[in-house]
Amino acid sequence: MDLSGKVAVVTGSGRGLGRGYAEALAASGAAVVVNDVDAEAADQVATGITQRGGAAVSVVAPVGSAEVAELLVSTAVKEFGRLDAMVTNAGILRDRVLWKMTDSDFDAVVDVHLRGTFTCARAAVLHMREQGTGGRLILISSPAGQRGNFGQTNYAAVKAGVVAMARTWAMELAKAGITANAVVPVAATEMTKTIPAFAPAIAEAKRTGQPFPEWLRRDEGLGTVDDVAALIVFLASEESAGITGQAIGIGGDKLALWTHPQEKAVAYTPGGWTADAIAASWHTGVGAEPETYGIPAPTSPVA
Template structure:
């Protein structure tokens, strides 16, 4: 029982990757706080865990507000007395090209991903810091690492979670708390429409199915999440992992290189000079 005696809060765990992670951690002895906004989905997972001999409670609550995140954590503390593991998995998508995106669509996505993670983290940290142990995993996406057309709100939220991961790993390392992020590729309710659309587009063009959309299962992701929370892995922190079926990857922070220098700073840079010396090398063709 790899997580015997541990308590795990997994937001957005009524379906998809969160559900698979909750079930897998429960199988290894963790007491689980299952969360989602649909009561039926939450209690289905709770009952499944209990039927398998595990321990779980359900909290039907949105993470999109500070009060919501605080309630999820407080319910876990009230029931189990501590929080050892926090997986910030909850989130929504509202795809739209930037010039058509409404303020509501922007706020819904930023709040569910970014504010939701912060709300839960802020509430869970006092206990973790006091005990000087804990694991936090932020669920991110390749959209936040490379950008994605039509997903300005989603890409921004996921990029924010990457910065949150790096900063928290620095702040909390001395407290024995590791903070990592996972960028998954898996067949879920959220990804299946994109996969089907890619298949249809490939068929219409007479092309083979794009390799990018050949993705693994939610169970593959859950196994990596479990591994990152093992007590022996607490020294692994500040990392951005990807998982797609049998492939595990690691993203590196952006590289900074000096690409031009001036021997004299009397006159400073000139715009035309900057283009010739620096910017022309990055013109897209």
């Protein structure tokens, strides 16, 4: 897919999934602003892209504030003349169960993931609207935001918020030709190996040096960073112009469209409901088939 002439910012792209996104965009012809808090990592990615014939610069700064968001956008415009895609990937983890999670644990994750997505998207949109040629907001979410996950109150909340913002921005930005989509990636990285549902499988693959087995890649949708990056390239391209407001999952051999929350079961009673009436009807009515929650742990078919 040809992204020649396109310019993208990828936050948190010094390593892991972000690095994969930046390198895949560059390999398809886009100029890329690489961002990370680790100067060596960011410079290494940008240098590698340029050495392979691509165009990239690095910005070393922590995502979250409006000032950093504006710096990322202004760098893209100064260095490459325009901005076509903002990929909000930067993130951190501060995993703890609810009763052990501190205010600082919660606030740090909210600041990077949720505020960082908001400020970077806002800065990008301000320029894209002025530029007048449309654009792409590609917001990185997580299965934890769709399903919840043990020990991840902060992370699950912000990743759910990212999807909600994508749906809202899809409506607000439609007239400007700017799409907003959330990506729900599943890949073996330094961050995801700390998630209990995936940690054992990732550790086993690392120990043996073998590729993930077919059941893990297909049924669980867990693979490598390279397996995920293709979706970012597609969403940055002209071929995705009609796609907006969606939460799209990818990992291993699996590509998926997540549903939006909607009413599953409805019941009515004349004059409204009393607590006793709800209790009497719940298990045979609206609550007969309750929703599941949590990310299912990967389970080998021969385990």
